[in-house]
Amino acid sequence: MLRELSEYIGVSGGEQSIREFIKEQIKNDVDEMIEDAYGNLIVRKGNVTSPRILLTAHMDEVGFIIVGIEKSGLLRFATIGIAPQVLYAKRVVIGKKAVPGVIGHKPVHQTKNEETEKLSETKDLFIDIGVSSKEEAKKHVDIGELGTFFTEFREIGDIIFGKAFDDRIGCYMLMQVLKKTDVPLHCAFTVQEEAGLRGARIAAYRVNPHVAIAVDATASGEWPEEKDVPLYPEIGKGPVITIADRSLICDKELVALLEKTAQKHAIPYQFKKPMIGGTDAGAIHLTRQGVRAVAMQTPARYIHSPLAIANKKDIKAGIKLLTHSLENIVQEEAQWS
Amino acid sequence: MELAKRLCDTYGPAGREGAVRALIKAEIKDYCADIAVDRLGNLIAHIPAKRKNAEKIMLCAHMDEIGLIVTHVDKKGFLRFTNIGGIFTERILYERVIFESGVIGVIGVETKPETPKQPRMDNMFIDIGAKNRDEAEAMVRIGDIAAFSQSAMVLKKRLLAKALDDRIGCYCLIETMRKVKSHNDDLYFVFTVQEEVGLRGARTGAYAIAPTYALAIDVTDTGDTPESSKMAVSIGNGVAIKVKDSGFISNPVVKEKLVRYAQEANIPYQLEILEHGTTDAAMIQVVKQGVLSGVLSIPTRYIHSTNELCDISDIDATVQLLLQVCKKGLSPS
Numbered sequence: 001m002l003r004e005l006s007e008y009i010g011v012s013g014g015e016q017s018i019r020e021f022i023k024e025q026i027k028n029d030v031d032e033m034i035e036d037a038y039g040n041l042i043v044r045k046g047n048v049t050s051p052r053i054l055l056t057a058h059m060d061e062v063g064f065i066i067v068g069i070e071k072s073g074l075l076r077f078a079t080i081g082i083a084p085q086v087l088y089a090k091r092v093v094i095g096k097k098a099v100p101g102v103i104g105h106k107p108v109h110q111t112k113n114e115e116t117e118k119l120s121e122t123k124d125l126f127i128d129i130g131v132s133s134k135e136e137a138k139k140h141v142d143i144g145e146l147g148t149f150f151t152e153f154r155e156i157g158d159i160i161f162g163k164a165f166d167d168r169i170g171c172y173m174l175m176q177v178l179k180k181t182d183v184p185l186h187c188a189f190t191v192q193e194e195a196g197l198r199g200a201r202i203a204a205y206r207v208n209p210h211v212a213i214a215v216d217a218t219a220s221g222e223w224p225e226e227k228d229v230p231l232y233p234e235i236g237k238g239p240v241i242t243i244a245d246r247s248l249i250c251d252k253e254l255v256a257l258l259e260k261t262a263q264k265h266a267i268p269y270q271f272k273k274p275m276i277g278g279t280d281a282g283a284i285h286l287t288r289q290g291v292r293a294v295a296m297q298t299p300a301r302y303i304h305s306p307l308a309i310a311n312k313k314d315i316k317a318g319i320k321l322l323t324h325s326l327e328n329i330v331q332e333e334a335q336w337s
Numbered sequence: 338m339e340l341a342k343r344l345c346d347t348y349g350p351a352g353r354e355g356a357v358r359a360l361i362k363a364e365i366k367d368y369c370a371d372i373a374v375d376r377l378g379n380l381i382a383h384i385p386a387k388r389k390n391a392e393k394i395m396l397c398a399h400m401d402e403i404g405l406i407v408t409h410v411d412k413k414g415f416l417r418f419t420n421i422g423g424i425f426t427e428r429i430l431y432e433r434v435i436f437e438s439g440v441i442g443v444i445g446v447e448t449k450p451e452t453p454k455q456p457r458m459d460n461m462f463i464d465i466g467a468k469n470r471d472e473a474e475a476m477v478r479i480g481d482i483a484a485f486s487q488s489a490m491v492l493k494k495r496l497l498a499k500a501l502d503d504r505i506g507c508y509c510l511i512e513t514m515r516k517v518k519s520h521n522d523d524l525y526f527v528f529t530v531q532e533e534v535g536l537r538g539a540r541t542g543a544y545a546i547a548p549t550y551a552l553a554i555d556v557t558d559t560g561d562t563p564e565s566s567k568m569a570v571s572i573g574n575g576v577a578i579k580v581k582d583s584g585f586i587s588n589p590v591v592k593e594k595l596v597r598y599a600q601e602a603n604i605p606y607q608l609e610i611l612e613h614g615t616t617d618a619a620m621i622q623v624v625k626q627g628v629l630s631g632v633l634s635i636p637t638r639y640i641h642s643t644n645e646l647c648d649i650s651d652i653d654a655t656v657q658l659l660l661q662v663c664k665k666g667l668s669p670s
Contacts, residue, residue, distance in 0.1 A: 210376065229409040229417055243480030244406060244421070249352030249531060251376075271479050274406045275419045290377040290541030337374060 001025070002312075003153040005172055006162035009093060011063030011146040012080050012195040015039055018059045022171060022189055029178040030187075039191040040203040046184030051333040053185040053326065054209035054291075055177065056200055056280045057170030057216065058193030061163065062304050063148030066094065066127070066141055073131040074104065075141060077122070081194040084122045086305040092127060094147030099140045101147075104128040149306035158236075158312045165310050166217035166303040167193065173215050173298070176319045183326040193280055197247065200280035204287040211254065211292045211329055214281035215322065217310070218242075218272055218297035233299040236311040238268030239318035242295040244275055247282020253336045254294035254329075261325045267317050272297060292336070296322065338496060338649065340364065341508040342489035345498035350404025350482045351421050351534045353437055354378055357400040361507060361528050368514045369526070379542040380528040382514065386521060392668055393523045395548035395628070396513070396659065397539060397617055398506030398555065399532030402499070403641055405434060405444075405463065405483045410474055414467030416442065419458050421482055422533030426456050428642040434483035440465055440476045441486065485643040494649050495572070501645040503532065505635050505652060506554035513659040520663040532617055539617035543624040550591065550629050550667040553618035554655065556647065557582075557611050557634035568611070572636045573648040575605030576655040579632035584615030585622065590669050591631035598661040604654050609634050629667070633658060 010018035019041050023033065032044040041059070062081030069075055075094075079087070087103045094101055104126050127147075131137045151163035174187045186207045190199035193216075204212065218240050221231045233240045241258050242250050262269040272295075285293035298318055300310040349357035358380050362372060371383040380400070403422035410416055434442050442465040446456045453460065463483065467473035489498030496505070510526050517524075525546050530538035532555075543551065557577050560568030570577050578595045579587050599606040611634075622630040633655050638646040 228411040228413070230411075244352060244482075248537075249421075249534065252352075274408050274480050275421075285377065286537055286540050288541070289545035290375055290379075290538075292376050 002160060002172055005168035006153040006164050009098070009148055010059050010061055010164070011148050012060040012192045014146040015059045015191045019189065022059065022175065026175055026178055036202060036206060038199055038202050040199045041189040042203055042206060043178070043187050045178055046182070048184040048186060051210040051329065052208065053183070053329060054188060054204060054207045054212040054284070055174055055185060055322070056188045056190050056203065056212065056214050056284065057174045058167045058190045058199065058280060059171060060191055060194050061148060061166065061168070062194050063146055066143055066145045066147070068143065069134050069137050070126070071134050073133050073137040075101070075127040075129065075137065077127055079122055081304055083304065084120055084125070087122065087125055088120050090306050091150040092147050093150040094127070094129070094141050095145035097140065099129055100150060101127045101129040151306050160310050160312060161307055163306055163308065165300045165308040169217050169298045169300070169310060169315055170215040173315060173319050173322065177322050180319070180323050181326055183330055185326065190280055197278065197280055197283035201283040201287060204284040204291060208288060209291055211333060212281060212284045213254070213322070214279040214284065214293065214295040216279045216295060216297045217300045217303055218277065219303050220299040220301045221273055222301060233270045233272060235299050235301060235309065236313055237270050239314055239321050240270050240272045240297040240299050242272045242279070242297065245272065245278050245282070245295065246275060247278030248285050248293060250281070250294040251292040254292055257328055257332065258294065258296060258321065258325055261328050262321055265320065265324050267321045269321065338491055340511065341496060341505060341652070342498065344504035344508050345489040345500045348435060348437055348484050349400055349402055349500070350484045351401040351531045353482050354400040354530045357504070358528065361400070361511065364511050365514050365526070375541065375545060377538050377541050378530040379538045381542060381546070382526040384514070384517070384520065384524040384526070386523040388521050391522045392550060392666060393525060393546060393548040394662070394667060395525045395527055395543060395546050395551040395621065396510055397527040397529050397542065397551065397553050397621070398510050399503045399529045399538065399617060400507060401530055401533050402484055402502065403533050407477055407479055407481045409479070410470050410477070412470050414465070414469045414473035415445070416463040416465065416473065416477060417459065418461070418463055418483070423641050424458070425641060426458060426461060432643045433486045434463060435486040436477055436481050436483050442483065487643050495646055496649055497644055497646050499643050499645065501637050501647055502556045502640050505556060505647060509554050509635070509652060509655045509659060512656045513663065516656065516660055517663045522666045524663060529617055536617050536620035539620045540624060543621040543628060547625055548628055551618060551621045552630070552662065553616040553621065553632045554659070555616040555632060555634055556637035556640055556645070557609050558614070558640060559636045559638055562638055570607055570609050570636045572638060572646070573650055574607050574636070576651055576658050577607050577609035577634035577636050579609045579611070579634055582611035582615045583613055584619035585632070587631045588629045591629050591667055594667055595631055595633070595658065595662070598665060599658055602657060602661050604657045604661070605650070606654065606658070
């Protein structure tokens with residue numbers, strides 16, 4: 001299932017096909033399924049009373065949108081959540097028809113020295129789908145269509161390689177939790193996280209939860225650094241608990257609960273480097289009169305690029321940590337001050 | 338000023354307001370029967386109206402202060418950190434900090450020739466006196482948050498302290514609760530969390546209360562120090578009634594009402610236009626269907642440094658004006 005989740009195309013604002021896939025997979029595990037006006041898939045399992053718990057994972061992935069077609073048939077594009085330096089010469093796939101293409105660039109033979117030293121910007125790049133005129137291109141692709149990297153999923157032992165791990169891994173974990181847990185809860189598979197935590201805000205308003213956990217992927221910190229600072233988190237060392245990021249300061253009780261649960265069940269865990277990035281939990285905790293929220297993430301190398309690397313052990317440990325934590329939340333929430 | 342000093346000295350960076358909340362709760366429990374803490378940690382004290390069809394008025398000040406959060410512990414036991422809220426590196430060098438656990442440290446900086454003259458946060462570190470990583474990690478860990486640790490003191494008629502922003506606003510609200518004798522409206526005294534990281538507590542607090550009117554009580558900059566940027570606010574010249582700041586335009590009716598109350602009661606006041614920065618009121622005024630909002634500011638020098646300075650007479654003026662608001666309400670008439 002990780003393969004399908006990774007290979008489905010679902011750039012922010014175009015999550016239809018991944019949503020249909022998830023719906024099909026979980027329909028027998030839930031008691032209610034709502035697709036809201038914005039495209040979030042919100043499900044309920046069991047008879048939810050108190051505390052109302054919401055788990056979220058976002059369905060959307062980074063990609064690009066076609067913004068223009070040149071006379072020559074080359075496509076101009078704007079990125080959604082991708083840094084330009086990972087674009088150069090990558091294979092891509094565009095639109096509902098899954099048109100293959102490559103991100104083109106001026107060949108090295110025709111590039112001036114000073115240009116080669118400079119990192120490419122999106123405006124210097126274009127997508128080539130192998131046609132020679134605007135008319136021909138328009139038969140395959142139109143302005144406004146979304147696309148992303150073309151990447152086949154691969155696994156070697158516990159290590160998985162693929163695109164969209166941010167946040168299809170989270171989607172996978174929620175799907176597994178829905179199968180395993182007896183705790184009544186809501187899960188939201190959200191849209192447009194990469195465009196600004198947009199779907200989660202609306203989903204949380206509808207569910208009106210007391211407690212929320214955003215289940216996401218996070219960049220591992222395993223690149224060499226000159227200074228004497230430890231590198232973390234690392235893949236294979238367990239799920240990552242966020243204490244604070246740019247979008248929220250996580251609820252202290254929930255952070256402590258996740259940590260205590262991990263220790264009790266001998267589940268490895270690590271912390272996220274504080275104040276980096278943001279997750280759906282940021283939008284959720286400010287919904288209505290406020291929600292206790294935390295983010296739990298799976299570390300992956302090279303997210304927001306064509307190929308990420310993650311470890312299945314972290315995913316399994318994350319599912320276990322979530323499942324046990326849900327039970328503890330039910331027992332302890334009423335006592336939190 | 339003993340309570341004001343204690344409020345400022347208490348540890349409470351954004352997201353870690355527990356000790357401040359406990360102190361305020363203990364101070365106000367005799368003046369208010371209905372005190373609640375919401376899920377984000379806002380402390381909400383409700384003094385109900387004595388008449389029917391009363392308006393809800395929300396008076397708020399934020400409990401949190403700026404701070405530093407630990408991101409790494411190096412081999413030699415130095416802590417690397419980043420900011421919680423608006424930290425200016427040049428204002429914090431070699432200052433003492435304290436963690437929630439009581440661990441004390443001093444802020445140091447790399448001293449290579451290529452270190453920028455105005456260091457970046459990743460050129461700086463906290464030294465907690467540990468010999469190595471193991472010793473440091475037994476004292477502090479990743480995600481722990483430090484606050485500044487200067488003790489408050491009174492300089493003549495002025496108060497010098499860390500975290501005047503916005504414990505002095507909290508102090509004004511407590512004093513108002515203590516002194517309020519007559520009021521008609523539903524009064525909500527809200528001590529908010531996480532203002533310094535994006536006006537977060539104010540948003541959920543205002544949502545729950547859904548007030549008609551709101552006033553934020555916070556500090557504002559001044560233009561009264563040598564060669565400072567121009568700003569028509571000085572310490573000692575009275576409570577500042579905000580006209581606008583970079584995120585907020587005061588409701589004109591509310592603002593005029595505040596000016597009139599100040600004039601009628603002979604309370605010294607000044608009008609404030611702040612070009613950089615904003616307050617909880619910016620968030621509150623757009624909650625739900627909108628809230629008619631204003632701000633009372635205590636003019637303060639050296640905001641977001643480890644030693645902020647305000648004038649005690651301005652604190653008194655702020656409390657006096659708040660008492661007028663409690664007594665007369667904010668409805669147009």
